[in-house]
Amino acid sequence: MSMEQQAAAAAPFQTVREAVDWVVRFIPLVGIKPGLERMEKLMELLGNPHRRLKFIHVAGTNGKGSVCAYLTEVIKQAGYDVGTFTSPYIEKYNERIRLNGQNIPDEDLLQVINKVKPLVDEVVEEFGQPSMFEISTVIAIEYFARVAYPDFVVWETGMGGRLDSTNVVTPIVSVITNIGHDHMDILGDTLEKVAAEKAGIIKAGVPVVSAVEQPEVIDVIERTAKAKNSTLYLLGREFRYDMRVTKEDEQTFDFSGLFRNIPEMTISLNGSHQPKNAAVALMTLEVLRQYYAFIAEDEDLYRAMRAAAWPGRLEMVSRSPRILIDGAHNPEGAAVLAESLKSTYSYKKLHLMMGMLANKNHTSYFRHILPIVDTLIVTEPDWFKKAAAADLADLAHTLLEEIGRRDVNVIVEPNWKEALELVKRSTSPDDLAVVTGTLYLIGDVRSRINHQSDSEKGW
Numbered sequence: 001m002s003m004e005q006q007a008a009a010a011a012p013f014q015t016v017r018e019a020v021d022w023v024v025r026f027i028p029l030v031g032i033k034p035g036l037e038r039m040e041k042l043m044e045l046l047g048n049p050h051r052r053l054k055f056i057h058v059a060g061t062n063g064k065g066s067v068c069a070y071l072t073e074v075i076k077q078a079g080y081d082v083g084t085f086t087s088p089y090i091e092k093y094n095e096r097i098r099l100n101g102q103n104i105p106d107e108d109l110l111q112v113i114n115k116v117k118p119l120v121d122e123v124v125e126e127f128g129q130p131s132m133f134e135i136s137t138v139i140a141i142e143y144f145a146r147v148a149y150p151d152f153v154v155w156e157t158g159m160g161g162r163l164d165s166t167n168v169v170t171p172i173v174s175v176i177t178n179i180g181h182d183h184m185d186i187l188g189d190t191l192e193k194v195a196a197e198k199a200g201i202i203k204a205g206v207p208v209v210s211a212v213e214q215p216e217v218i219d220v221i222e223r224t225a226k227a228k229n230s231t232l233y234l235l236g237r238e239f240r241y242d243m244r245v246t247k248e249d250e251q252t253f254d255f256s257g258l259f260r261n262i263p264e265m266t267i268s269l270n271g272s273h274q275p276k277n278a279a280v281a282l283m284t285l286e287v288l289r290q291y292y293a294f295i296a297e298d299e300d301l302y303r304a305m306r307a308a309a310w311p312g313r314l315e316m317v318s319r320s321p322r323i324l325i326d327g328a329h330n331p332e333g334a335a336v337l338a339e340s341l342k343s344t345y346s347y348k349k350l351h352l353m354m355g356m357l358a359n360k361n362h363t364s365y366f367r368h369i370l371p372i373v374d375t376l377i378v379t380e381p382d383w384f385k386k387a388a389a390a391d392l393a394d395l396a397h398t399l400l401e402e403i404g405r406r407d408v409n410v411i412v413e414p415n416w417k418e419a420l421e422l423v424k425r426s427t428s429p430d431d432l433a434v435v436t437g438t439l440y441l442i443g444d445v446r447s448r449i450n451h452q453s454d455s456e457k458g459w
Contacts, residue, residue: 011114016106019113020093023139026132038127039168042138045119049145053083054292055169056284059157059198060177062332063211063277066269067177068154069310070281075152076100077304078296083150085140085166087133087158090312090443091451097140099148112143133158137165152288162200173287174201174230176210177280179217180332195220204228207291209284211235211276233258233283241265241279248344251275259286262298266306270314271340278305312442314340317449321427322347325446327439329356331364337436338368347432351375353423355416355441356387366399369436370408375426377411379419381441389414420445 013019089095094103288294
C-alpha cells in the first residue's frame with residue numbers, strides 16, 4: 001500500500017456523499033449559536049488561511065445573491081479567477097462554493113472536508129459543536145486559500161453580519177444591500193437592531209457600499225462607518241441609477257457614480273429590484289478599480305452584467321405551461337415579487353403556489369400577494385421547520401375577507417409534488433403559474449422540473 005493509499009484509507013470519509021452528510025448533520029434544530037470563537041479557533045488550527053485572500057463581503061436582507069452573481073460574472077469576464085461563497089444552495093451542496101462560476105469538484109470537496117473534520121472534532125469540547133454553516137465557511141476558506149487560489153472571493157453572509165461565521169475575515173470592501181424584516185427572532189425586533197447586526201461586517205478603514213434606504217437604518221450604517229473610519233458609498237448620494245427600459249429579460253439604466261458614469265447598462269435578471277442590485281455591484285467594482293487597481297474593460301463589463309444569472313429568483317423554469325419560480329420568503333421579497341408580476345409579466349390568470357417556514361412574517365407577506373392572485377395553492381416544503389399548509393390557508397382566508405376578495409380559489413395540498421401537478425393542470429396557455437416561498441421548496445420544484453429529481457437539502 002502506497003503512502004497516498006494509506007492516507008486515503010485513514011481519511012474520515014471515503015466518498016463525498018458521506019462527507020457532505022456529516023456536514024449537514026449540524027444544521028441547528030433548536031436555535032442558532034452566534035459568535036466567532038469557534039471560527040477563530042478553527043482558523044488558528046488551519047494556520048489562518050483567510051489572511052491570504054481578498055474578500056468582497058456582502059450582507060443584507062434581500063439582493064445579496066444577485067449582487068454576488070453580478071460581481072462574480074464581471075470579475076470572471078475581466079480575466080481574474082474568482083471564488084464565490086453563497087447560501088443556501090438551490091439543488092446541490094457544491095453550489096455554495098464555486099470557482100469561476102463552477103461548483104467545487106467532488107474530489108476537492110472530499111479532500112478539504114477530510115482535512116477539516118479532525119479540527120472540528122478538536123474544538124467541540126472547549127467551544128461547542130460548530131454548525132453546518134460554520135463548517136461550510138471553514139471548508140470554503142480552506143479550499144480558496146490552499147486549493148483554488150482565486151484573485152478575489154465574493155463572500156456572502158449567512159445571517160446578520162456581526163456574529164455571522166463569514167465575519168471572521170477582513171475584506172477589501174464591504175457591501176450592505178438593504179435592511180428589512182427577516183430573521184428578527186435572532187437579529188432583533190426593530191430595523192435599527194437588524195441594521196446594527198448587518199453593520200457588524202464594516203471593518204476599520206475598509207470602504208462600504210450600500211443601498212439601504214430607511215432614515216433610521218442609514219443613520220446606523222453611517223455612524224458605524226464613521227466610527228470605523230470607513231468611507232461609505234450610499235445609493236442616492238455617492239451613486240445612483242436612472243431607468244431607461246424595463247421589459248421581460250431586459251432592463252436598461254444609466255449608472256452615475258462618484259468616479260465615473262456608465263450609460264445604458266443592460267441586465268437580463270427580472271424584477272424592479274434588480275437595477276438597484278446591479279448599481280450596487282457596479283459601485284463595488286468602481287471601488288475595487290479606485291482602491292485595488294482592478295481592471296475591467298467596458299465591453300467585458302457590459303457583457304458580464306447582461307450575462308449574470310441567479311437561479312430561483314424570478315426564473316422562468318417552464319414555458320408550457322409558463323412557470324416562474326421565486327424565492328421570496330419575507331415581506332420585502334413579497335413586495336418585489338408583486339411589483340414585478342404587475343410591471344414585467346402579462347397573463348390572464350395568476351396561479352400561485354407557496355410553501356413557507358414557520359418562523360416567517362406570513363401576514364405581511366400575504367398582504368402584498370393576495371390582491372393579485374386568482375388561485376392560491378398552499379403546500380409544505382420537505383423541511384422540519386415548515387409552516388402547516390392548513391394554517392397558511394386559514395390566514396389567507398382571513399386576509400382575503402378583509403380586502404373583500406371572495407373570488408380567489410384557495411387550495412390546501414400539503415404534498416408539494418401534488419401541488420405542483422395541480423398548478424400545472426390549472427395553468428392555461430394565457431395564464432402564469434408562480435411557485436414562491438422558502439428556497440427549500442424552490443430548490444425541490446426547480447430540480448423536479450429541470451431534472452425530474454429532488455434537490456439535496458441544506459442551508
